[in-house]
Amino acid sequence: MSSPSAAPVAYDDAAERRHLALRQEFLLDPDVVFLNHGSFGACPRPVFERYQQWQRELERQPVEFLSRRERGLLAEARAALAGYVGCAADDLVYVSNVTTALNIVARSLPLEPGDEILTTDHEYGALERTWTFVAEHRQAKLVIQPLPLPITDPDEVVDAMWAGFTPRTRVLFLSHITSPTAVTLPIERLIARAREAGIWTVIDGAHAPGQIDLDLSGLEVDFYGGNCHKWLSSA
Ligand SMILES: Cc1ncc(COP(=O)(O)O)c(C=O)c1O
Numbered sequence: 517m518s519s520p521s522a523a524p525v526a527y528d529d530a531a532e533r534r535h536l537a538l539r540q541e542f543l544l545d546p547d548v549v550f551l552n553h554g555s556f557g558a559c560p561r562p563v564f565e566r567y568q569q570w571q572r573e574l575e576r577q578p579v580e581f582l583s584r585r586e587r588g589l590l591a592e593a594r595a596a597l598a599g600y601v602g603c604a605a606d607d608l609v610y611v612s613n614v615t616t617a618l619n620i621v622a623r624s625l626p627l628e629p630g631d632e633i634l635t636t637d638h639e640y641g642a643l644e645r646t647w648t649f650v651a652e653h654r655q656a657k658l659v660i661q662p663l664p665l666p667i668t669d670p671d672e673v674v675d676a677m678w679a680g681f682t683p684r685t686r687v688l689f690l691s692h693i694t695s696p697t698a699v700t701l702p703i704e705r706l707i708a709r710a711r712e713a714g715i716w717t718v719i720d721g722a723h724a725p726g727q728i729d730l731d732l733s734g735l736e737v738d739f740y741g742g743n744c745h746k747w748l749s750s751a
Contacts, residue, residue: 617741
């Protein structure tokens with residue numbers, strides 16, 4: 517939330533060589549300057565080659581791979597990712613993407629008529645529609661708090677969110693890094709506040725893995741969905 521420096525970035529020859537070498541690690545069209553890892557991250561060559569190796573391995577012995585090896589291999593992969601995002605491997609589940617993950621969560625919470633879901637006006641459309649659907653289905657209420665813009669102080673965000681809290685609030689849902697505005701929201705403070713109030717916290721971390729350091733256990737969040745296919749540049 518600090519203002520970025522307006523000074524132009526100077527690239528020396530060494531930096532330029534490093535960038536060109538890095539570019540060689542990707543399969544991207546050389547005529548394209550690809551900046552949109554926020555939609556679908558480009559996959560670096562070594563990652564691409566490794567996942568193709570796994571696909572070939574699966575094709576050599578499909579039944580053996582899927583019925584005897586898959587569980588152990590996924591456990592290894594979960595342990596590696598859990599170390600990276602700072603949580604226990606058994607608390608981590610692989611699904612296709614964050615929309616699927618948070619749909620599972622939103623549709624599973626035992627909300628009752630009159631309960632309230634507190635969120636911001638900076639959420640990603642698919643998830644906003646998910647909570648609208650869940651609220652209608654459960655006769656609950658979706659409370660969308662407008663965030664102040666420009667945001668200059670994290671406390672302003674906490675206050676703006678908490679202005680929507682009532683005794684019927686059961687869930688706090690918000691993005692870690694917002695889609696329309698690319699703001700990193702002060703989720704630590706909001707989760708701590710929600711915990712004191714005894715309400716569930718659901719965080720959309722679509723843009724966090726690979727972009728900012730994560731320590732999910734330290735956050736004490738109830739549900740955190742992230743994407744590996746964006747900034748982490750996984751396959
Ligand atoms: C904040 C946020 N949440 C969720 C998503 C959806 O990601 P996916 O389609 O991978 O589930 C996006 C996509 O850009 C996003 O920006």
